[in-house]
Amino acid sequence: MSRVLVGVKRVIDYAVKIRVKPDKSGVVTEGVKHSMNPFDEIAVEEAVKMKEKKLASEVIALSVGPPQSQETLRTALAMGVDRGIHIEISGKDYEMLQPIHISKMFAKIAQDEKCDLIVLGKQAIDDDSNQTAQMTAAVLDWPQAVFASAVEKTDGGLKVVREIDGGLETITTKLPAVVSADLRLNIPRYATLPNIMKAKKKPIKKLSAADVGVDIKPRIEVISVEDPPIRQAGSIVPDIDTLVSKLKEAGHVK
Amino acid sequence: MFRAINKVAKNSKALKNQTEVIRCLSAQPQTKSKQTPRAEKAAKPNLSFVHNLFRGQVESSQVFPYPIALNQEQIEYVGAFVDPVSKFFSEVNNADRNDMNAQVDEETLKHLWELGAFGLQVPQELGGLELNNTQYGRLAEIIGMNDLGLGIVIGAHQSIGFKGILLYGTKEQKEKYLPKVSSGGVYAAFALTEPSSGSDAASIKCRAVKSADGKHYILNGSKIWISNGGIADIMTVFAQTEVLDEATGQKKDKVTAFIVERGFGGVSNGPPEKKMGIKCSNTAEVYFEDVKIPVENVLGKEGEGFKVAMNILNNGRFGMGMTLGGTMRYCIQKATDHATQRTQFGKKLESYGGIQEKLARMSVLQYVNQSIAYMISGNMDLGSNDYHLEAAISKVFASEAAWYVCDEAIQILGGMGFMRDTQLERFMRDLRIFRIFEGTNDILRLFVALTGIQYAGSHLKEVQKAFQNPAANLGLIFKEASKRASSYIGLGGVDMTGLVEPSLKNSAKLCGESIDMFARTVESLLIKYGKKIVDEQFLLNRLADSAIDIYAMASSLSRASSALKSNSPTADFEKLMVETWCVEASDRVRINLRKIHSAEFNENYKRMSVISKKLCEAHDIVHNNPIGV
Ligand SMILES: Cc1cc2nc3c(=O)[nH]c(=O)nc-3n(C[C@H](O)[C@H](O)[C@H](O)COP(=O)(O)OP(=O)(O)OC[C@H]3O[C@@H](n4cnc5c(N)ncnc54)[C@H](O)[C@@H]3O)c2cc1C
Numbered sequence: 001m002s003r004v005l006v007g008v009k010r011v012i013d014y015a016v017k018i019r020v021k022p023d024k025s026g027v028v029t030e031g032v033k034h035s036m037n038p039f040d041e042i043a044v045e046e047a048v049k050m051k052e053k054k055l056a057s058e059v060i061a062l063s064v065g066p067p068q069s070q071e072t073l074r075t076a077l078a079m080g081v082d083r084g085i086h087i088e089i090s091g092k093d094y095e096m097l098q099p100i101h102i103s104k105m106f107a108k109i110a111q112d113e114k115c116d117l118i119v120l121g122k123q124a125i126d127d128d129s130n131q132t133a134q135m136t137a138a139v140l141d142w143p144q145a146v147f148a149s150a151v152e153k154t155d156g157g158l159k160v161v162r163e164i165d166g167g168l169e170t171i172t173t174k175l176p177a178v179v180s181a182d183l184r185l186n187i188p189r190y191a192t193l194p195n196i197m198k199a200k201k202k203p204i205k206k207l208s209a210a211d212v213g214v215d216i217k218p219r220i221e222v223i224s225v226e227d228p229p230i231r232q233a234g235s236i237v238p239d240i241d242t243l244v245s246k247l248k249e250a251g252h253v254k
Numbered sequence: 255m256f257r258a259i260n261k262v263a264k265n266s267k268a269l270k271n272q273t274e275v276i277r278c279l280s281a282q283p284q285t286k287s288k289q290t291p292r293a294e295k296a297a298k299p300n301l302s303f304v305h306n307l308f309r310g311q312v313e314s315s316q317v318f319p320y321p322i323a324l325n326q327e328q329i330e331y332v333g334a335f336v337d338p339v340s341k342f343f344s345e346v347n348n349a350d351r352n353d354m355n356a357q358v359d360e361e362t363l364k365h366l367w368e369l370g371a372f373g374l375q376v377p378q379e380l381g382g383l384e385l386n387n388t389q390y391g392r393l394a395e396i397i398g399m400n401d402l403g404l405g406i407v408i409g410a411h412q413s414i415g416f417k418g419i420l421l422y423g424t425k426e427q428k429e430k431y432l433p434k435v436s437s438g439g440v441y442a443a444f445a446l447t448e449p450s451s452g453s454d455a456a457s458i459k460c461r462a463v464k465s466a467d468g469k470h471y472i473l474n475g476s477k478i479w480i481s482n483g484g485i486a487d488i489m490t491v492f493a494q495t496e497v498l499d500e501a502t503g504q505k506k507d508k509v510t511a512f513i514v515e516r517g518f519g520g521v522s523n524g525p526p527e528k529k530m531g532i533k534c535s536n537t538a539e540v541y542f543e544d545v546k547i548p549v550e551n552v553l554g555k556e557g558e559g560f561k562v563a564m565n566i567l568n569n570g571r572f573g574m575g576m577t578l579g580g581t582m583r584y585c586i587q588k589a590t591d592h593a594t595q596r597t598q599f600g601k602k603l604e605s606y607g608g609i610q611e612k613l614a615r616m617s618v619l620q621y622v623n624q625s626i627a628y629m630i631s632g633n634m635d636l637g638s639n640d641y642h643l644e645a646a647i648s649k650v651f652a653s654e655a656a657w658y659v660c661d662e663a664i665q666i667l668g669g670m671g672f673m674r675d676t677q678l679e680r681f682m683r684d685l686r687i688f689r690i691f692e693g694t695n696d697i698l699r700l701f702v703a704l705t706g707i708q709y710a711g712s713h714l715k716e717v718q719k720a721f722q723n724p725a726a727n728l729g730l731i732f733k734e735a736s737k738r739a740s741s742y743i744g745l746g747g748v749d750m751t752g753l754v755e756p757s758l759k760n761s762a763k764l765c766g767e768s769i770d771m772f773a774r775t776v777e778s779l780l781i782k783y784g785k786k787i788v789d790e791q792f793l794l795n796r797l798a799d800s801a802i803d804i805y806a807m808a809s810s811l812s813r814a815s816s817a818l819k820s821n822s823p824t825a826d827f828e829k830l831m832v833e834t835w836c837v838e839a840s841d842r843v844r845i846n847l848r849k850i851h852s853a854e855f856n857e858n859y860k861r862m863s864v865i866s867k868k869l870c871e872a873h874d875i876v877h878n879n880p881i882g883v
């Protein structure tokens with residue numbers, strides 16, 4: 001195995017309380033703390049581990065997004081990734097960007113950089129699409145091993161344990177391949193300060209959508225973004241009978 | 255008016271020995287070299303706001319606009335550190351366990367070394383992260399939010415332990431020691447205090463004698479309460495040495511600073527002290543028995559150790575402001591969580607005025623403290639050397655504000671605040687030491703008041719000189735005359751409204767009025783007491799408190815103005831807090847200054863002196879209980 005490509009998306013930090021913009025066109029992102037998509041951290045950790053075990057010669061991280069995505073790339077570099085690629089897309093263009101566009105970009109970069117493994121997070125915690133890994137495999141016509149909870153290098157390729165409904169599934173795949181990381185794949189390291197400092201010197205290549213030949217014209221339109229309904233306050237009922245009659249009243253039981 | 259100036263001038267002669275006076279308060283920074291009062295005159299003007307406050311002048315260059323020394327890249331650099339440092343505290347460190355075990359376990363320390371936390375300000379090529387003071391302070395804030403004991407392990411190491419090498423070390427000393435202490439797992443300590451010498455640090459007895467061949471010093475003596483004293487392998491140690499005074503040809507004892515390695519032999523330490531707080535930080539006695547120190551290990555110049563010690567302490571004081579800002583933030587989080595969840599008498603606590611006042615005061619103190627601390631670090635990063643009084647104020651303000659905020663947070667939580675699980679009781683215990691070490695707040699108050707008065711006095715002396723040759727100095731005389739005239743007839747010589755955003759004008763006016771009143775008080779004290787002001791601690795303390803309140807007003811006014819000017823999303827909230835602060839602080843200044851002038855209160859100080867004397871004679875309370883048995 002020679003080269004691994006990982007995806008790192010800049011998302012609103014998991015601890016931030018999301019607020020919808022008053023005009024319902026999206027969520028408030030300005031002045032809001034962002035960080036690397038947690039599943040991407042797991043993907044990075046997996047790739048860096050492969051490098052440490054000499055199973056990979058180089059790890060490249062790709063981030064698509066506004067200028068601040070560079071900070072996310074720096075975090076990946078501080079975790080041990082060798083170099084970064086930033087496809088800068090911002091403003092309205094970025095808001096309308098979909099997994100179909102991103103997967104084409106990953107495919108193109110994987111080919112240009114001669115990567116034979118792509119590791120992505122299973123989904124991003126902002127739009128929860130869970131499509132990019134699958135679509136990337138389709139664009140490249142590579143095998144896919146998604147929702148990985150363990151990845152092991154074998155002679156001919158990979159042995160991957162997948163998290164599926166009701167249990168685990170073990171599959172083998174040839175390389176090149178696309179893997180998506182599930183929660184239990186590993187516990188990502190946090191970047192140490194000296195490594196953050198050293199990461200400042202690692203290269204980040206900046207490209208545009210045009211550079212990779214991907215048409216980013218939106219195929220969809222956002223009509224309205226709304227808060228989930230506010231949970232009604234609960235009440236304490238004195239006994240089971242009251243509970244049952246109340247549930248019947250509300251139409252929850254017949 | 256002219257008579258007044260003459261009177262001042264007469265008394266100010268007596269002020270010549272003021273530097274001597276300051277030396278008595280020797281745990282304190284000395285801003286100027288003692289030997290060269292004449293050379294001082296030609297030196298650069300002092301740009302310190304607080305110094306000039308004592309002359310009734312607004313020296314605004316270090317206050318307005320709010321000094322931020324970081325460019326975008328430097329902000330991003332430290333920004334990238336915030337998450338990993340926070341994660342260290344949430345995932346690795348356990349402050350409660352550190353407190354319970356009275357030590358930090360090896361695994362946690364290993365993580366801290368890997369994290370790079372021990373060499374934050376050391377140059378990159380020597381193994382550190384090369385953070386400037388503001389960046390360092392930002393990380394100290396996170397430490398203060400989590401674990402003050404661990405904060406002292408880290409702070410005693412780099413804020414004082416090896417800071418001397420950073421500030422005064424030769425190239426060889428830096429190359430030899432900094433890689434070890436920044437990334438080599440070697441701990442450092444700062445050893446100044448001795449059993450008979452705490453606040454009066456110049457009176458230390460440790461002694462280093464030069465060997466006959468001039469290649470070594472032999473150090474003997476002992477130090478007490480040294481943070482990291484039991485684990486440090488490299489220490490900055492202060493000891494008396496015999497120094498030849500070039501001018502007089504006489505030999506004299508003077509303090510010299512040394513870099514001492516435990517490996518030199520003859521260095522040992524006592525068991526870890528059992529303490530009220532910061533328990534996980536090792537505090538120990540350190541003994542030196544015929545320790546052979548190579549002459550290359552003198553830090554700074556021979557005989558200038560006292561200055562080295564004071565500048566190390568000065569240089570690190572802002573860090574306490576940063577750290578305790580974090581602590582206050584934690585307290586406020588806890589208090590607001592509780593106030594919004596707890597219902598009593600049918601309503602949430604947050605709806606009661608009593609609770610609202612507490613929370614508001616807590617937030618205002620946090621804001622003002624943060625404004626002061628970042629202002630000082632900003633100025634230091636911009637190359638200022640005139641920040642010593644400001645740093646002393648920051649230390650006093652931070653340690654007292656944090657104590658108050660933590661105490662009120664506990665009060666808001668009620669019984670829950672007293673419980674170990676809430677962690678506030680640990681913060682309270684940990685916080686207590688901050689008013690004592692690195693210069694007690696009492697001594698720092700005297701330092702601020704006396705240094706300021708000395709500065710004002712020297713200015714008056716210049717005015718006096720001008721009168722000896724009025725023809726040549728008409729400009730100065732007229733300037734003084736008009737300044738005084740306006741302030742005496744109550745016009746107020748100080749106008750700060752032009753320095754702030756228009757919407758803060760009223761608050762700035764309060765600050766300006768305080769400065770006017772303050773300067774007049776300083777002048778009247780000089781006239782009344784001259785050199786003897788040194789003995790008037792009842793008055794000096796009130797003067798210092800006023801200086802603290804005024805500097806706090808000015809720094810927060812500046813910060814909020816910057817926020818308003820840049821349309822920061824929290825600007826209006828900041829304005830609200832500064833307005834609140836200025837009303838209260840200026841009122842306190844008025845009251846404190848009145849207590850300096852008031853005959854009634856001066857009578858009271860005499861009473862208190864008597865009460866205290868009687869107690870100390872009795873070593874007990876003097877009165878009986880009402881039933882007499
Ligand atoms: C946990 C801990 C850690 C420490 N770490 C270090 C360290 O790493 N390195 C180090 O060198 N030292 C360290 N110290 C020592 C610390 O700096 C001293 O305790 C401090 O300077 C005060 O000195 P002292 O305790 O001798 O009090 P004293 O100087 O005896 O003062 C006692 C009281 O009298 C007041 N007082 C003194 N003189 C005057 C005066 N002229 N007028 C009015 N009031 C006065 C003081 O303000 C204080 O309230 C540490 C102490 C502790 C407790």
